[in-house]
Amino acid sequence: MKLRYGTFSYLPDLTDKEVGAQVKYALDRGWPVSVEYTDDPHPRNIYWEMFGLPLFDLAEPDGVLAQINECRKAFPGHYVRVLAYDASLGRQSTAMQFLVQRPAQEPGFLLERTEGPDRTQRYAVKSYATTKPIGDRYTGG
Template sequence: MQAYKQSLKHETFSYLPQMTPEQVRRQIAYALAQGWNPAVEHTERGTPAKESYWYMWKLPMFGEQSVDAVLAEIEACHREFPNHMVRFVAYDNYAQSQGLTFVVYR
């Protein structure tokens, strides 16, 4: 068993290699197909204490059905905060929880 450093691993897919743009697109498409509401969050890189709080980029995109619109917001957040980690979050209204979340920019 290998121990991982806390600062290197974040969220659902963090133990896998970095996702390609097409894989990111497919994950977002899946979340939208489930009827989940997308959102974008960001945080500073640094200590684990800082990484436990994520700032919301704008409001969640309630009812958004366009993968391209979601990707545009992810890119806009990354341009605004180039040194921050940026993640995609999909909120499940029925379960009232996050249905999916993963870091797009580490």
């Protein structure tokens, strides 16, 4: 089962041509774009590592695609995503985000249930990947 994350999460993985089209869509609306990566894709982990600086004032997606490819090369076993920000309301809001790379094998998540008083139940989501040390989570090591 693949991790479902971002705008196009239930579609097949995007090709580079489709990624370029989505980046072009964002740039045409004046949204700055950034590239981020992580090896802990927990749904509440919203703070991924930024690769390079956000890309402002671009007209064509070539610069973003080059940065995506550099990030893929530097972190072949990590998740890589593209974010586009809309600042038109006077604050930075995520307008679009989607994955452009995922590890070859995704271990998934454990849903842990804890029973409490009066038949209450609490649930926690834990990534199987985090049982390994950082750097070894998706390498098979």
